[in-house]
Amino acid sequence: MLADRSVDVHPTPQAPFYRAVGDEEEVFRAAAGGGLPVLLKGPTGCGKTRFVEAMAHELGRELITVAGHEDMTSADLVGRFLLRGGETVWVDGPLTRAVREGAICYLDEVVEARQDTVVVIHPLADHRRELALDRLGTTLPAAPGFQLVISYNPGYQSVLKNIKESTRQRFVAIELGFPPAEIEAQIVAREAGVGAETAEALVRLGNAIRSLDGSPLREASSTRMLILAGGLVAHGLSLRGAARSAIVQALSDDPDVVRALGELADAVL
Numbered sequence: 001m002l003a004d005r006s007v008d009v010h011p012t013p014q015a016p017f018y019r020a021v022g023d024e025e026e027v028f029r030a031a032a033g034g035g036l037p038v039l040l041k042g043p044t045g046c047g048k049t050r051f052v053e054a055m056a057h058e059l060g061r062e063l064i065t066v067a068g069h070e071d072m073t074s075a076d077l078v079g080r081f082l083l084r085g086g087e088t089v090w091v092d093g094p095l096t097r098a099v100r101e102g103a104i105c106y107l108d109e110v111v112e113a114r115q116d117t118v119v120v121i122h123p124l125a126d127h128r129r130e131l132a133l134d135r136l137g138t139t140l141p142a143a144p145g146f147q148l149v150i151s152y153n154p155g156y157q158s159v160l161k162n163i164k165e166s167t168r169q170r171f172v173a174i175e176l177g178f179p180p181a182e183i184e185a186q187i188v189a190r191e192a193g194v195g196a197e198t199a200e201a202l203v204r205l206g207n208a209i210r211s212l213d214g215s216p217l218r219e220a221s222s223t224r225m226l227i228l229a230g231g232l233v234a235h236g237l238s239l240r241g242a243a244r245s246a247i248v249q250a251l252s253d254d255p256d257v258v259r260a261l262g263e264l265a266d267a268v269l
């Protein structure tokens with residue numbers, strides 16, 4: 001289903017840059033060795049996707065990424081019959097492809113999806129390691145190398161409401177947060193192509209926003225946003241201008257909040 005823009009198949013020819021923060025790489029390697037499913041927790045834009053890309057590359061596995069959304073159906077994951085030139089043919093969904101090929105299937109924020117959608121992952125996450133293809137009347141055993149990785153943001157998905165507790169307990173959980181300031185500044189500098197001073201200033205602002213008491217913001221200022229702001233600086237925008245466009249305005253539409261964040265940015269930068 002190449003037309004589906006929520007699916008991304010990554011050959012990752014070059015090693016993606018990922019700067020480890022804790023022991024997440026060792027944990028992932030061990031989980032991969034045992035074929036165990038992984039649950040990645042962390043705020044949006046903190047590096048979950050990059051981490052999986054880097055691990056898939058290191059392990060030499062294909063990575064199939066599916067972005068979850070609430071309208072996703074199990075057919076979007078598993079596959080469906082389609083009409084092709086007057087014939088009805090079965091087309092594997094991304095999950096089925098990963099199961100067949102022994103790829104890593106990364107279901108990004110899949111807990112957004114409905115209960116009847118995520119139910120298909122239960123037998124893949126436990127000792128059975130199989131996928132039921134109900135429409136074909138068969139069950140597909142997972143090829144060696146297949147690994148299920150799902151991510152969620154604990155900030156607004158406080159419970160994995162759609163995943164059975166017994167399934168959840170089979171996942172190896174890895175928590176990723178925003179990196180410590182020094183590491184985050186290195187990441188911002190490298191990814192945005194800016195100097196250390198600019199990167200450090202952006203990280204200072206990011207951390208000032210993250211530590212606001214009683215923050216009305218749904219999302220924190222993410223590493224991704226800091227990189228975006230850095231990229232604007234790299235292309236000639238002033239630091240304050242970049243922070244306003246890529247961070248302040250992106251975080252809120254409420255005029256009072258935007259004003260307060262703007263003042264904070266001016267004070268920090």
Ligand code: ADP
Nearest residue numbers: 017018019044045046047048049050191223224
């Ligand atoms: P998430 O999947 O958690 O929403 P991403 O993996 O897309 O976040 O991270 C956003 C961007 O931040 C990445 O494209 C990458 O540039 C950068 N990034 C975040 N953390 C790291 C890290 N530890 N090492 C390298 N890059 C990182």
